[in-house]
Amino acid sequence: MFRIEPRYLPALQVVFADGVSVWRDLVAGFTRTLLETLIGFLLGAALGIAFGITFAYVRTAERAFFPIFVALQTVPVIAFGAIVVIWFGNTILSKIVIALYLTFFPVAVNTLRGLQSVDPQRMALMRSFGASGAQLFFKLALPTALPTIMVGLKLGVSLGLAGAIVGEWFGDTVGLGVMLLQSLYFEQVPRMWVLIIASGLLGTALYGALALLERRYVWWRPE
Numbered sequence: 001m002f003r004i005e006p007r008y009l010p011a012l013q014v015v016f017a018d019g020v021s022v023w024r025d026l027v028a029g030f031t032r033t034l035l036e037t038l039i040g041f042l043l044g045a046a047l048g049i050a051f052g053i054t055f056a057y058v059r060t061a062e063r064a065f066f067p068i069f070v071a072l073q074t075v076p077v078i079a080f081g082a083i084v085v086i087w088f089g090n091t092i093l094s095k096i097v098i099a100l101y102l103t104f105f106p107v108a109v110n111t112l113r114g115l116q117s118v119d120p121q122r123m124a125l126m127r128s129f130g131a132s133g134a135q136l137f138f139k140l141a142l143p144t145a146l147p148t149i150m151v152g153l154k155l156g157v158s159l160g161l162a163g164a165i166v167g168e169w170f171g172d173t174v175g176l177g178v179m180l181l182q183s184l185y186f187e188q189v190p191r192m193w194v195l196i197i198a199s200g201l202l203g204t205a206l207y208g209a210l211a212l213l214e215r216r217y218v219w220w221r222p223e
Contacts, residue, residue: 010190015197018190025179030198033176036092036164037206040099041157048104048156049149052111062112073105077166085170095167095175102163103156110152114145147221150214157206165199176202 006014019026051069055062077098084101088094118141126136168177176199183191 019194032174036095040096041160044100044103048107052108056115090171098163098167099160102159106155107152114148
C-alpha cells in the first residue's frame with residue numbers, strides 16, 4: 001500500500017531537490033507567468049466591469065452582445081489559442097490576450113448581476129430626495145454590486161492564470177507552462193510536481209491578495 005512508484009508520486013525530498021536544481025529557471029518562469037496573468041487580469045477585469053455596467057444600463061447592448069459573449073465562452077481556450085498566437089505573434093502579448101479573454105466573462109457577468117440586484121425601493125427613495133444619476137450609481141448601485149463583482153474577480157484571476165499557462169503551451173521560451181510542457185515531453189515527473197506546486201502557490205497568492213482586498217475594502221454583504 002505504501003510502496004508508491006515514483007512515476008506516480010515521487011518523494012517530497014526528491015521534488016524539493018529537483019526544484020532547487022532549476023531554481024533560476026523556476027524563478028524566471030514564475031515571474032513571466034505572473035506578469036502575463038496580472039496584465040491579462042487587470043485588462044480583462046477593467047473590460048468586464050465596463051461591459052457589465054453597460055449591459056446593466058443599456059438593455060439594447062445586453063440583448064445584442066451578451067449572447068455573443070456567452071457563445072464565445074463555450075469555445076475551449078485550447079481550440080483558439082493557436083489563432084491568438086498567429087494574430088498577436090508568439091510573444092507575451094498573445095498570452096495576455098488569452099488571460100484577458102478568460103478573465104473578462106466572469107467579471108462582466110457578476111458586474112451585471114450585482115447591478116441588477118439593487119433594491120428598487122431604495123433607488124426610488126434616493127430619487128425622491130433628488131439624488132442624481134451619478135449619486136445613485138456611486139452611493140447605491142456600485143456598493144450593492146461590489147461583493148458580487150469581487151466574486152467575479154476572484155474567479156477571473158484563477159481563470160486568467162490558467163489561460164496564461166495554456167497560452168505558453170503554444171510556443172514560448174520562458175514560463176511555468178513552457179517548463180511544464182518540457183517536463184511532460186521528457187517525462188520528468190519530479191519536475192512536473194515542482195511546477196504543479198509553483199502554479200498552485202501562484203494561484204493561491206493571487207486569490208489571497210484579492211480576498212484580503214475584499215476583507216479590507218468590501219467587507220459588507222448583500223442582504
